[in-house]
Amino acid sequence: MENCIFCKIIRGEIPSVKVYEDDDMVIINDIAPQAKKHYLLLPKKHYANIIEMSEEDAVTLGRCLKKLSTLVDKLGLENGFRLVSNKGEDAFQTVQHLHVHILGGEKLGEKMCSFDANILDN
Ligand code: AMP
Numbered sequence: 001m002e003n004c005i006f007c008k009i010i011r012g013e014i015p016s017v018k019v020y021e022d023d024d025m026v027i028i029n030d031i032a033p034q035a036k037k038h039y040l041l042l043p044k045k046h047y048a049n050i051i052e053m054s055e056e057d058a059v060t061l062g063r064c065l066k067k068l069s070t071l072v073d074k075l076g077l078e079n080g081f082r083l084v085s086n087k088g089e090d091a092f093q094t095v096q097h098l099h100v101h102i103l104g105g106e107k108l109g110e111k112m113c114s115f116d117a118n119i120l121d122n
């Protein structure tokens with residue numbers, strides 16, 4: 001996609017710190033880290049989000065995730081990590097090219113979001 005920032009990063013038109021690359025994906029450092037280690041897994045094929053992906057895209061994404069098991073040492077994630085893929089407004093997706101946040105390198109917050117279950121009646 002012409003104007004997609006992540007497509008530009010994948011094509012090397014915008015600088016980034018690429019920590020891994022293969023035929024399916026690149027993994028880069030997030031420019032505004034929210035954990036000691038904060039990477040973005042970017043499938044090379046452009047599609048907006050998890051709802052937009054085809055069966056074939058799903059297979060490719062599965063292969064990318066499986067590949068992570070061989071990269072944990074290199075990425076400094078030996079003690080664990082969290083994967084997040086935001087979709088749409090409620091989740092604050094800001095870049096419309098599917099990406100998976102990989103967070104770790106430290107003990108992360110126990111909660112994954114600001115929702116307070118105590119406000120529910122039941
Ligand atoms: P999301 O809010 O899930 O769409 O996440 C988009 C992420 O992309 C954010 O964490 C941004 O910090 C990150 N980001 C935006 N532009 C760049 C860039 N040029 N290089 C690396 N990360 C970026």
Ligand code: ZN
Nearest residue numbers: 004007046097
């Ligand atoms: Zn794109």
